[in-house]
Amino acid sequence: MNAANQQSIPVKVSTARTIEFAIFRHNPYDDTSEPHFEHYELEEADSMTLFIALNEIRAKQVPSLQFDFVCRAGICGSCAMLINGRPGLACRTLVSQLPAKVTLMPLPGFELIGDLSVNTGKWMHGMSERLQTWIHSSEDTNIDAIEAKMAPEKAEQIYELERCIECGCCIAGCGTAQMRSEFVGAVGLNQLARFKIDPRDNRTDAQFYEVVGNEDGVFGCMTMLGCEDFCPKELPLAQQIAYMRRAMAVAGIS
Amino acid sequence: MQTIVTDALIIGGGLAGLRAAIGVKRRGFTPLILSLVPPKRSHSAAAQGGMQASLGNSAKGWGDNEDVHFADTIRGSDWGADQVVARMFVHTAPKAVRELAAWGVPWNRVQKGDHKSVINGEEVTITERDEAHGLITARNFGGTAKWRTNYVADGTGHSMLYTMSNQAIAEGIDVHERMEAIALLHEDGRCQGAIVRNLITGELIVYLAKVTCIATGGFGRIYRVSTNAVINQGIGTAIALETGIAKLGNMEAVQFHPTGIFPAGILVTEGCRGDGGLLLDAKEHRFMPDYEPEKRELASRDVVSRWMETHIRNGHGVTSRFGEHLWLDIRLLGKAHINSKLREVKEICQYFLGIDPTESLIPVRPAQHYSMGGIRTDYRGESPTLKGLFAAGEAACWDMHGFNRLGGNSVAETVVAGMIVGEFMADSLMTEASLAISSMAIESQVAAVRAELASFQRSDNNENAWQIIDAMQSVMTEKVGIFRHGGQLSEAVSELQSLYERASRIKVSDTSRGVNPELCAAYRAKKMLKLSLCVANGALAREESRGAHSREDFPLRDDKHWLKRTLTSWATDASSPAIDYEPLDVKTMELPPGWRGYGGKERIDHPDTPARQAEVDNVQATTEDRFAKQHQLMPFTECLPAPFRGRNGRLSEELES
């Protein structure tokens, strides 16, 4: 062994624990199914994520187990679930950082598809339609010509807010959204803030007020801040909601 | 049984599918998108580094144009690409970027004045022009002569996908989420839609359509170590193959990305190296200049991946309990750059490796990344053998990548293909496409699907779907990987063949209603094995090394015998694929085969090459205008849909005129 070998892969070494998983089970399409927890044991392995653990449990113990993973790299937002009660992305949660008993539940606030799988897509699609999360511009673009200019800082500022992956953690972490299913949540307000600061979007504040100047919109927010604290992308959600709140307050009284 | 009728059925809700649907819709037809997952979760989102398009706004991209982009792409492809298609692509790419800019993508912009940057391990100052301030900027990527990769930090695909998906919502395009097409409907050589499984209820639904487009991405998940999302199982490609009529092109052309993090195989972008990151070995020695003195870390992906594996074989890898790997060093780029332009990379390192890349080296090793092969189509995106079946993006092989794709050309291709194929689908809807499938054909094809699904619940079955998939992935990674050898490939073929036979005896024990993940794994296993067999058989048959296909027993590129495209088909009820070939004509190439500018210089030339080269040289010498020159060598404009034929405005060219 030479000296260089000592600098080996920086993954935490852990003595192999046996992890007990308590997993929420329910298949709403099966009339005989009742919501309940099932317990599975799995020997921990190095750098095991919940993605690896759940796939192993399914392949070897319970083939009917439902869950959603797509990118398994923390960028697509498919795998949000309640991990020991708190919303997070399962794919990038290392088992080594969890206690020996792990409770997994589907993300609350969304339609249950089965077990840990929920229909965040349908919710987010509805939000997009309702808030019209796209550039509203009447200009016809000539795609042959040199593009319109934009200040470099402005582009970066927009991307900062566009990093949202619609995982639903902010909805699951929000007391308001949990109580009131019509609340647009931080995901909606942040996206609208993203379009509001975009010079390509021609909507006026009065038009934004039409969609979020109400109790299901920005004025429904009670600033419990779960959205900001559970956002896996660490987006400045409280700041964006405050920004929308100020703008909508002015729009509302003028 | 529910039946849904539409004009254009688009299978796949990533960038290519969404853009094709928008095109169809804007021409007045009704598209309908099927997507395995919510469209914004498609694998397009994983493209981090950027999208190539020759805007030529930035200082290091100055003087760039379609010609340069074209040459880079063809060299990258190791002359396996269809040059007309590559031309159509490079011509349309700037339009795609500009369209997306108008729709809302916050492309990073040129900041006028001096900037510090890292090139070849050294800090340099780049001065951006005042007049370019605020235009879309670009970063460096492998195998390119200019800095051409337009980007949004390292979330380019994410931004593009969100913008495109929102645009599709704005245009009122129907997306049926969590739907999986598991068979194509066809009669008399014409595709008429698909039989689709609802991944929530488990029900089968018939979707009838005048034209169908497969845009389901690649099939990386037939490999064990892949950067691909878990949904990239190639089911869309497989159902085209299963018609027995459509053919797959160049399935053996599989790209391995140099920097998958080790051992998880999660991608860190080529932008890391483009922005100045280095590859180091166990002794923290920068080894790429030893192998590639000219392009160093920024040779094409196939070349860099091969040198990395060679370097590990030569005993310079870092040993770890998971095996050997190398290091990627981006520390020299500085915290500010990493925290803003390489944020996702930083997050990935933090969460999956527990390290901070501003301070630590990143363990990397090449991982399967991209499928150059796919459903063979013409330049319009339509299958030459199964009419009414289109394909776009990674799922397709209209063949702009040949045997190796350049970084940044894939997200670019998705959007460009969506634009072009969408128009041609609309053309087809205006002229020949109709709904003319008999109910008998529908019934018999649905019955066949039902029978296949039911077959997994036979009581005497005894195989486990996940074990079969696991075994298949091992064979592919170990024997059909970066370096290939006839002996290993033969073994792979026979092992895959036996797995395929075992797959018919997969037992699905769960019979409850709903999606039934075990059943999904069962039918997907069979389809994936078919694709694996196509890849392995194609690789075994191709006795040369070209691009990403590297045979140790045939190390040279052999234009004389192998300047041709592999076509694979699978006759109904056959147990293995059939292969035939389609020649590439040197005499019509704008850029005749030669040395790529990196990688091995030796090759076996095609007999027509010298003559064609002379013709090309003559045109180059006698014609002044680059457009006239290009037109003389290989006219392509007529192949493009009318809306995309216009020339691209550029700061440099407008200033010159």
Next chain:
Amino acid sequence: MLFKTPLSSPRGPAVIDMLQSVSGIILALFMWAHMFMVSSILLGNDAMYWVTKMFEGEPIFGKGYPILVSLFALFILSLIVLHAFLAMRKFPATHRQYRTLHKHLGGIRHTDSYLWYVQVITGFALFFLASVHLYQLIMHPADIGPFASSDRVWSGRMWPLYLVLLFVVELHGGIGLYRVLVKWGWFMGKDPKVGRKRLTIAKWTLTLFFLVLGLLTLAAYMKVGYEHQDRAGERYQPAAYSHLNSASQGGNH
């Protein structure tokens, strides 16, 4: 369709939201100012007497008009009623919402969500406790002063209520001010996440300060009230101070 979209956009929601914040800010600032006033007892009975007379308008009118205190207390009470009425629309309205909220809070173990719930509970308590206190002031505006107040605290056996009220009001107001700043994005600085951390520290520091001040103040009233219990009901006279003081001292000897 998952959501309903309103047809028209009245200005109501904006006004209501701002009123809730503004009434809350006024009440919280008043609460702190009030604490400084009553804590004047710590500086001696004369100081407190002087503050009382200020509020009765003596410096302006030449003599004190306790009715002014009544009116001001009425104003504060109506602000509280308004504030509570506006805040109530955010409370769980149905049993189902209540259950959902409890399940949510129980699971996520999240400080700011807990703090919100603390505000709900303290707000509920305040509505009653503060009303009792204010009703008394409205009806007996003259009963404020070093002896009158102390008698109320001790002989009137109000100190348990004030003790609870102190904690409830400081928690509610402190959390409320913090929340209103975050809600509108004020004083957050360049990096809002750092800003929030700073605000949290400031909030707890202030709460702690006012709790200590409040406890000391209450103790002072209790002490004065205890010592004055034999003559409960007697009004404080600054001129008689030294006499009474020496008398009481004499009595103790």
